[in-house]
Amino acid sequence: MHRQLMKGNEAIMKSAILAGCRGFYGYPITPASEITEAAATYMPQVGGVFLQAESEVAAINMLYGAASAGVRAMTASSGPGISLMQEGISYMAGAELPCVIADITRGGPGLGNIASEQSDYHQVVKGGGHGNYHTLVLAPYSVQEMADLTALAFDLADRYRNPVVLLADGFIGQMMEPVEFPQTATEPCLPQWAVAGTAESRRNVITSMYLDTDKLEAHVRQLEAKYFIAEQREARAEDWRTEDGEIILVGYGIVARILKGVAAEARAAGLPVGVLRPITLYPFPTLHFQRLVSRAQVFLVVEMSNGQLLEDVRLALNGARPVEFLSRVGGNTPTHHEVLAATQELARRHLTAAPAEEEWIVHV
Amino acid sequence: MSSEPEITWEVARSKPASFYSTYERKDELQHATHYCPGCGHGIIHKMLAQAIDDLGMQDRTVLISPVGCSVFAYYYFDVGNVQAAHGRAPAVATAIKRSRPGSIVISYQGDGDLSAIGSAEILHAANRGEPLTVIFVNNAIYSMTGGQMAPTTLLGQTSTTSPHGRSAAHEGYPLHVSELLATLEAPVYIERVGLGDNRQIAQAARAVRRALENQVRGLGFSLVEILSPCPTIWKMSPVEAQHWVHDVMEKTFPLGVLRDRTQTAQAVPAPDPPPTLSAVPRILGVADTGLPEGLPRVADVPDVNLQMRVAGFGGQGVLLLGEVLAEAGLDAGLEVSWLPSYGPEMRSGTSNCHVRLAREPIDSPLVTHPDVLIAMNEPSLRKFGSTMRRGGWMLYNGETLPEEGSSKDVHVLARPFTQIANDLGDARAGNMVMLGALLEIAGSLPQTSVESALGRLVRNPRWLALDESALAAGRRLMRESRAEVSHAG
Amino acid sequence: MTNTAHRDAGLLRVDASECKGCGLCIEACPPKVIRMDETLNSYGYRTARYAGTGCTGCGICYLVCPEPGAITVLRATRPRQIAGVQARP
The missing domain is CATH 3.40.50.920 (Rossmann fold)
Incomplete structure (x- = not known):
């Protein structure tokens, strides 16, 4: 067993890549920027995509695109940025797209401050966007859990085809503690629902729109059934x-x-x-x-x-x-x-x- | 008997194969589109499908449907389909293309979608030179929502939200997106075409095809703006609407090529092949096998329980001091935590960190009542001096402890640590002199663990040598001073 | 498909169930051989109708038509001429 001293934010990104994350789209914000910086360093080295978006609005929609293409992808932000992402999170939940969002919470409301707070609870746990959906939310309390729960977050996101949020705070993100990682990297296979620009995936469509009221109701009920299973199995x-x-x-x-x-x-x-x-x-x-x-x-x-x-x-x-x-x-x-x-x-x-x-x- | 040969009829023009034969995703009327009679979208859909057919790329194509009348494009196109949020299609397209570079990604957007709510996304996708094909359908109005004003609405044109006609004074001028994007370096092809008459329509079809060919060739960003009729919202017959494109719209939005660098543009290079999965832990620096060699392991974990606060000015090496201690503790088999102050607080000049070392798992990494305080300047002493636990140690970087900084029941060592480091060669090694003194207090931390920690964190050999001598000086100083260390209170 | 009697270079088919009667093809047709039918299709649209003769097979009606499958344009191709047989000019 080897433990190394590492910041929580860095541990998130390294764990994500080991878990098969190959897309990171983000916008800098204190106190989450180390995650974005680590992604910028490592993604190109492992054949993944890193892109600094023009805004959190664009970043979450890039995540929507990467997830549509069947890639494990994530972003990281904090209070104000998460607020801007809510539209895209709702779309991803509606279109049943998996992704992982790290929210390293800071003080609010408004510009608030950059000190550590937990005031993003409602906007993340209750779903800050429109419509009938949930995000699954994991709350790490150590650097080791930043790593472990990131890996779990990708699995849950794929299992439930739903956005998963890692809700941490500035302290957990910024502090260094000993952490150990799995020694094997995983590579998830292409989901059969993805739109990957191939003959096999040509018939697939990613959308959150159901114009017919009965169809939308059925879709929402199906999401509820999924959340019900998560409630039975995933509460920790x-x-x-x-x-x-x-x-x-x-x-x-x-x-x-x-x-x-x-x-x-x-x-x-x-x-x-x-x-x-x-x-x-x-x-x-x-x-x-x-x-x-x-x-x-x-x-x-x-x-x-x-x-x-x-x-x-x-x-x-x-x-x-x-x-x-x-x-x-x-x-x-x-x-x-x-x-x-x-x-x-x-x-x-x-x-x-x-x-x-x-x-x-x-x-x- | 006629000498005329038998005539064979061949289909010259018919529904492209890139359309579904029936539109099963539609709830009803699955043989026809939902578009109004005379709508430009149908005409543009056909040229797009025809080009996809002609270029043989149906399997590779991913079409992004926007919000607007063409929100249902995925009803019709037998290609990979992704529906996007209002205005965000270029962001969605960017990530699809980067995730699947072999795909052909088309962002199909109306003028409300692209030029208003999505103005940031299109600008930055274009500026990054994303090798996408953007079809920008400009009908100068929000049609699907019932005819509200768009950024492209003409001066004087009425809409439900500009009922008295658009005025430059109140709503500004029509936005010329193509001209705007043509000021950027990255785009390779931007052309504005129209659906105002036969000739224009034929040119539009050629432009759409070129924009797709560019992507097949791996060139950069291509956009075709198409002035397109909306008879329903314009309250005209389809033929009148077509004429209006030609006679009126084109005056505000002149047709033509605004950018063509397709001859000189270089294809975007293919990404490097990814490393093998087994190489990933090493690349991330988390592989056991990639560790620095010769890490000493201590058989007996030392009996240390330290709650420390280090504080000073930025540049004094506050965080590094704490990090070396935490690394050394980890090396010695202890549980450790290191928590820095961060953000503007850090950048505005003051800096501090919390460090804990213990044999048992550490509950809170926050040190609100330190048993060791390393105060590298006077403000730090004032800020944290009073928070110390009884019987703790205070190391102060100064000749004497200011009166207000003294605290009852703590050991104090006040020395000009920075000056000592300066005498050793560099004042910036003052942090290591203080760490050396501290190590004498927390005496059971093995020297080998400290050395390996320092070796990992300080890569520059000159600095490492200086820091090692500073550490030694600090230890020496503490040993010599122990007898005289004041025990105030 | 054969038509031994026809001399036109093109032939036009309109699918009345898809045509919405916008009239753009009628406006676009260079030889003006498309007309609006007097009768309504099942959705209540008057639909475009080929006059039955005079199509040049230029395909412009197809290009301007907003409905993907409403218009099909065919062109005449004469088989390889057999020696000694003259095609009529």
Whole structure:
């Protein structure tokens, strides 16, 4: 096993190429530009296409073209760029074209700032474009997961013929951690539905248009059936010491890293705290939440946005347990001590057998 | 008995084979197009299909249908079909052509699609010289949506959104896309033709064929703009509409060749063959076999648990210092994380990074309360000094610790590290002097791991030698200073 | 296809089920041998109709026709002449 130190953004691109990605169309934006830069370096060396588009609008439509031609392709962007791509994402979902989009989220709305945030949750997880569709959304929380979930994203995109978004934040994209890669590169075969400029593919058509109302309804129902299967099979979450957890901390991406540190410290102080980390944000790991209801007394959702993940957690629990909320926005990060203090407060309010307050002073 | 020989009739002109015989993708009336009587699209479809037939490239052709009346082009053409979003056909076509260079990609667009919402995409596809064929159907109006004004609408022409007639003062002048694109270097062929009479139509057919031939020859960007009648929206008979193209439209949009570099243009070279799949990990630098040789492996993972913040001005080597430490930790078998500040913050002069080294998996890579702070300048000290954990170490780049920077219960080593590096040969090695001092604190990190990390990150031999001597100087300094290091508080 | 009696160089066929009666072929035809039929096809269009004689086989009607399969133009080809047999001028 060889692990090497690498930035999350670079790990995405290297993993993508190993997974058979041979098309990258993108537009630079902080804090996602390293992905585009890595693509510019490596794509020509592996016989792939790299092209810097004139805009995110063009980039996503180039992705539409590359996917139509049966090539595994991806792009990378952040908040404002993802907003511009929504039209194309809707078209790709409608035309059932696979692709991978890395969203390295920054602060918003508007130009916001370039600090790390999680405010793209709604526009990605709920589908920011028009129409009845979903994107599948994976939320890596380490550089290793940037690599692993990128490979998974391409498989899911092909399996469901649908755009898949890697929703990360500036921290995960910019930081370096040890990472290891598979030692074999894969080359997916040409999908039978692709339009590749060949005799075999001549009869194929890529379109998202169904003029007849009944046909469009049937198409949307077929997409729904596909999403239903994804919901049954693809929901992923990490349970970290939730088995006896009475306070469950909930967060994804960089936040989950902070939560683990807090939970470890709280546990050392005798508090039954666990962390539930959604890895897929769509499909949302609803069952993982419901499984914990019998023991958990309260859930604390921590996010670097204004209550976007919170909505899904509330839906998943459907009122079975109280859901508390801690939010930082603007590019600020919930600190270890902030979350720890909130956890202590929840312990006082919700746990009957909370340790005495004096004990905490020792450990803080 | 007549001496006249028997006459045989041969089909000279009939529906091209590149059309489907019946249009099964249509919901009804599958024997005829959806176009209105006298519509230019049908005429242009036929010349396009005829050219595809004549050039023998039906199997290779990919046609991009736009948004507009020709949105259904894929009902009719028996070729590979891709329908695109409004205006985006050149972007879609670009990626198809680059993905499948052997294909013949045609972007078929109307004037609303190409000259308004898709103006950026067509401009940049043309400017990149994408070897595409663009058929630009200009009827000076948005037809499918019921006759709204287009960028190509003539001055004085009424539409549902310019009911009093287009005025230059209010809506600007008609956009001359072909002339605009002809200012670019890359396009090889741009011609404006019309469907205003027999002669024009015959010329249009020749131009369409040329634009396709150019792509077959591997030449660059070709565009044919076709002035095309829309009897329905123009509220004219088909014959009147045809005359209007000739008599009126052509005055604003003169016909002719605007660019022809087909004689001198070079074919786009074929891409290099891709490497074998087995070579890909090595190309990416992730192959086990491609590692730098002789990496020392430590049998016993050292007992290190470090939460460090490094901060200073850009150019002081803040990030490199952290990276060398993280690389060395990884080499020694530790879990590590390195998180930089980034973006404008980085470019505006200050720079800092979070570094963690530990035997156990690292939870948060964010170091909000460091046990080691390397402050390479005074602002960094002010920013992070107060965040330190009790009992931690603070290395400050200065003769003495400013009063406001002092913190209770931390060890402080204040030295002019930059000056020390300067005496060694280059002030920029100050970061390595500080790293050397730090390594003495985190004493169990093996020297071999530090050396191999430095060797991987600093490729220039002169710099490597300087950095090594700076590291040694830092270690020496720390050893000598240990006794006198203040333990404030 | 043979027609022993015909002397025209061309022959024109209009598919009445595809013709939408736009009249462009009538306008375009150099020898003016296409007319609009008085009757309507099943979709309610009057359709173009070849006068039955005078077609030169130039193909312009085909070129200007917006409907892919509405017009088919045929041209006469005389078989290789047999020795001793003169074709009429």
